[in-house]
Amino acid sequence: MTEKLDTYGSSQRRRVTSRLLLTCLLFLALLAILQQGRAAAQTSGDTYVVQRGDTLASIASELDIPLEILAATNQLTDINALKVGQVLLLPEGAARRTVIARPGDTIQSIAEREGLSDLRLAILNSTTPTARLFPGQPVRLLRDTVPLATPFGSVKIVGVPSTIVQGQTGWLEAEVDRPLSLEASWNGAPLGIRPLAIGRKDETGGEVTVWGGHVPISASLEPGVYSLSLSYEATNGVTVSRSFPVFVQGHIFPVQDIRLPADKDALVEQEISQEELDHLSPIWSRTVTPIQWRNPFLLPLQSDFPTTSPYGVSRNYNSGQYFSIHTGQDFAAPGGSPVLAPADGIVTIAEPLTVRGISVILDHGAGLFTGYWHLQEALVVPGEKVRAGDPIGLVGTTGRSTGEHLHWELRIYGVAVDPMPFLTRPLLAVPSTIELEVEQETEEGQ
Ligand SMILES: [Zn+2]
Known part of the structure; x- marks a missing residue:
């Protein structure tokens, strides 16, 4: 669980690998476009009208269609030559998660046609049931699924x-x-x-x-x-x-070799780590608190400090004496930088720990917790409710840390997952004009 700042090597390797991967993918996409040509032009009969600001990649991503298939279906050799108002044919099966609005459509009319609730579709599409849609506008039926x-x-x-x-x-x-x-x-x-x-x-x-x-x-x-x-x-x-x-x-995570100083026995270290984990596990496994957030998370820092050790790095201590997986994302923020709540939540822990140093844990409800380790100081107390953007602590290097940085961790039902996708992914984007019946705060969750 020891945190290290000196991991530029592994993140650089990852960057080089992803650039190589991107080049390969682009090459494969080009091959697919050249080879498929007319053969792939089987369409669903749905069309999409290019809007201002669209790129082929943004349309492909919005409609969840592979870029090369969308290009091939429309026999586009230059994917940058899109015109506003241009009508794109959509490949067969493309509209599984998305339907395309017809002239005169509203969320209500689409909901009726698809046999779905208009409220749900409105929520998914961040609009209201009666708002007029423009013809060709993609309307989501499901999110991420x-x-x-x-x-x-x-x-x-x-x-x-x-x-x-x-x-x-x-x-x-x-x-x-x-x-x-x-x-x-x-x-x-x-x-x-x-x-x-x-x-x-x-x-x-x-x-x-x-x-x-x-x-x-x-x-x-x-x-x-x-x-x-x-x-x-x-x-x-x-x-x-x-x-x-x-x-x-499977995903290939970078490996980082860590040598503990001679005065630290790796197995004793592991025992201390386990004790601390046993103390925290029951806390971040609770699922009783009602949902406290709906929008994408904010970055827990005021600016985008570089990542020094991403989530998932596999850490090899003293050439294989034991392994651990990095359970969060490390940011190289200078000591004293404010740490901000990424979303509304309730403080469950604000205390010094042996390995994690001064730590704050927020309960965002529905089994989702975020943790902040190695702080110089906690600015909140357990039981306190915080809003997104509220300062909750200051970056430091307390506990088993070799330099000032913020370790940010996200756990759901106790499982540590990559926190970064939560910066762009809402639980549900709720337009303010829609009144929702949501779960009532009947339990305190503490
Ligand atoms: Zn870390």
């Missing part, structure tokens, strides 16, 4: 990620058309899934509830196929359940 064609019982829509990369977090979503208590499990262990929004389905007044939850994958989980299950108790008392396969894809 692939809808499966196998709804079951009262579960009308299920979005389960087909693949999650080691160290990343998947998103599970379900829409049910009557009040029920949905449960989810990952390989038999319970996952938190909870109601995020309740809305009316149509004029007949049917109610739908949108359930959602994270699927955190540890950097050390073996790649392979795992089972994600959803279940609920039917009115006749029978448990209705369905399992979905999810592939955990």
Whole structure:
């Protein structure tokens, strides 16, 4: 758990590797464009009208279509030669997560056509149910997940990620058309899934509830196929359940060699680390606190300091005496820099620890916690509620740290995952004009 600043070597190696990978990918994409040509021009019949500011890459990303397939479908040899107003054909199967607005469409009319709740679609698309959409505008049906064609019982829509990369977090979503208590499990262990929004389905007044939850994958989980299950108790008392396969894809994390000074015995160090982990585990495994945040996280520092050791680095102590996986992201921020809450939350810990030094842990609800180690000083006390952007401490080098830096960690159900994607990913982007029924603060969570 010892933190080191001197890891530029490994992050540089990673940068070189990713540049090489990018070059290869671009080359493959070009090959695919040249080879597929007309052959790939099977389209779904849907079209997309190019808007100001669009690039082919941004459209491909927005519609979740591989760039080379979109280029090939439209026989584009120069992907930079897009014109505003140009009509692009969409390849077959492209609209699985997205539909394209037709002239006169609103979220309501699309919801009706697709048999979905307008409220949910409005939330997913950060708009209101009645807002006019421009023809060709992509409208999301699901976020970060692939809808499966196998709804079951009262579960009308299920979005389960087909693949999650080691160290990343998947998103599970379900829409049910009557009040029920949905449960989810990952390989038999319970996952938190909870109601995020309740809305009316149509004029007949049917109610739908949108359930959602994270699927955190540890950097050390073996790649392979795992089972994600959803279940609920039917009115006749029978448990209705369905399992979905999810592939955990391996990721190559950089390796960092660490030599402990002669006066530090590696095994004693490991024992101390374990003791501290045993103290913290029950704290960050709680799932009772209601959701405190909805928007993407803010960076926990005032500016974008360089990363000195990314999440997932595999640390090899004294040539194999023991290994550990870096459970967070290290930023080279100077001592005394304010550390900011990335989202609303409740302070659960603000205390000095042996390995992590002066530490603050925030509970953001729904089983999601963030941790800040090696602080010079904590500016909050346990039980205090903080808002996104509030200062919670100062960067330091307390505990087992070799230099001033911030270690930022994100845990869901106790599993440490890569915190960086949370800077761009909302739980749900809620437009202020929509009133949501969300879970009530019935528990204190402390
Ligand atoms: Zn660290």
